[in-house]
Amino acid sequence: MRQPILEDVSEHYSGAAIALHWLTAALIVANLSLGLSMVALPISPRKLQWFLVHKWIGITVFLVTCARLAWRWYRPVPPPVAMPDWQRRSAATAHALLYVLLLVIPISGWVYSSATGVQVVYLGLVPLPDLVPKNKELAAVLRITHVTLNFALFTLLCVHVAAALKHHFGDRDAVLARMLPIVKPKE
Amino acid sequence: MMVFLRALLPLLLFALAGHAGAQGVLVDKSDIRFVSKQMGVNFEGRFRNWKANVVFLPNDLARSKAEFDIDLASIDLESDDSESEIKGPLWFDTAKFPVAHFASASMKSLGADKFEVSGQLTIKGVAKNANVPISLKKDAAGNTVADGTFTVKRLDYGIGLGLWADTETVANDVVVRVHMVLSPAK
Numbered sequence: 001m002r003q004p005i006l007e008d009v010s011e012h013y014s015g016a017a018i019a020l021h022w023l024t025a026a027l028i029v030a031n032l033s034l035g036l037s038m039v040a041l042p043i044s045p046r047k048l049q050w051f052l053v054h055k056w057i058g059i060t061v062f063l064v065t066c067a068r069l070a071w072r073w074y075r076p077v078p079p080p081v082a083m084p085d086w087q088r089r090s091a092a093t094a095h096a097l098l099y100v101l102l103l104v105i106p107i108s109g110w111v112y113s114s115a116t117g118v119q120v121v122y123l124g125l126v127p128l129p130d131l132v133p134k135n136k137e138l139a140a141v142l143r144i145t146h147v148t149l150n151f152a153l154f155t156l157l158c159v160h161v162a163a164a165l166k167h168h169f170g171d172r173d174a175v176l177a178r179m180l181p182i183v184k185p186k187e
Numbered sequence: 188m189m190v191f192l193r194a195l196l197p198l199l200l201f202a203l204a205g206h207a208g209a210q211g212v213l214v215d216k217s218d219i220r221f222v223s224k225q226m227g228v229n230f231e232g233r234f235r236n237w238k239a240n241v242v243f244l245p246n247d248l249a250r251s252k253a254e255f256d257i258d259l260a261s262i263d264l265e266s267d268d269s270e271s272e273i274k275g276p277l278w279f280d281t282a283k284f285p286v287a288h289f290a291s292a293s294m295k296s297l298g299a300d301k302f303e304v305s306g307q308l309t310i311k312g313v314a315k316n317a318n319v320p321i322s323l324k325k326d327a328a329g330n331t332v333a334d335g336t337f338t339v340k341r342l343d344y345g346i347g348l349g350l351w352a353d354t355e356t357v358a359n360d361v362v363v364r365v366h367m368v369l370s371p372a373k
Contacts, residue, residue, distance in 0.1 A: 042268075045350060045353070045356040048356065049226060052226055117231035117264070117265050118228060118229075118231075119230065121227060124226070124228075127229075134265075136263065139265070
């Protein structure tokens, strides 16, 4: 009964696409956890350090997402696995929204940091320009924006993961398998 | 009555600040900002409330003077957390030392609209000499715009002690930028 999983995998994602996908996944899980923990810390040098790292990871997510979109354009993704139309359309919409959020959320964090008067220096090496001047009222709005966008991302990620698991264990199709780095079809 | 007066006092002080000094520092157009680094990253802040008493006579520097009282609790930083931390005993300790004071002792010309104001800066009970180079220009309304930048070593004043004393975490150098707009002398 499990045979179809492997037969459909002829259209596997490319190695680079898989690597970038799972790198993004790891970065997002790390940064969501870091973001939630750091805001709960009392003010201290450690808190400042965590904020710095949070910003580095966020900018990295932005860069990796740009790389993914460029790679997608250069090497289009395999055609969708057979599934009902509504599922295909929902998946396409969800993926597009995920890309948008992965680009918009780091930028919202960067603008927020600028509005608080704290520069972003990527990896402690590359100073990024301040996008807006220091402005407390704007910072308060941007904080809520950044947090809300992240809740949207988290919700969408849950749907994304649930759908992948449903396809894998429920429909037993290749949706998840073709994005896994190890499960390759045997010759 | 006392309550009423107490409520009125800040307004009175604010009004006084509005026309302190013969030339009148235009408080709305002026500001006192600073930039420092935390873990290599620039961060900015400013003071919302301060009073200035400036008499600037380019041709009579001996009679010129500049005095500032800065309400340290009016600091504007990146978050409310940081603001309440910096008012605490490890930093400004505003409960004991609410005001930073600068008083000029002398001014000298450095040529072509450049001057140097020397005086004493007192923060947290510590008084140190400070030399502030100033450049002057006129704005469209005929006001005199004075910009001065100088560096304060925070640890000289015991600002940021204990777990904050490490200058890798918060730099010792704090660059203070004073931007004053003075209405024309009457």
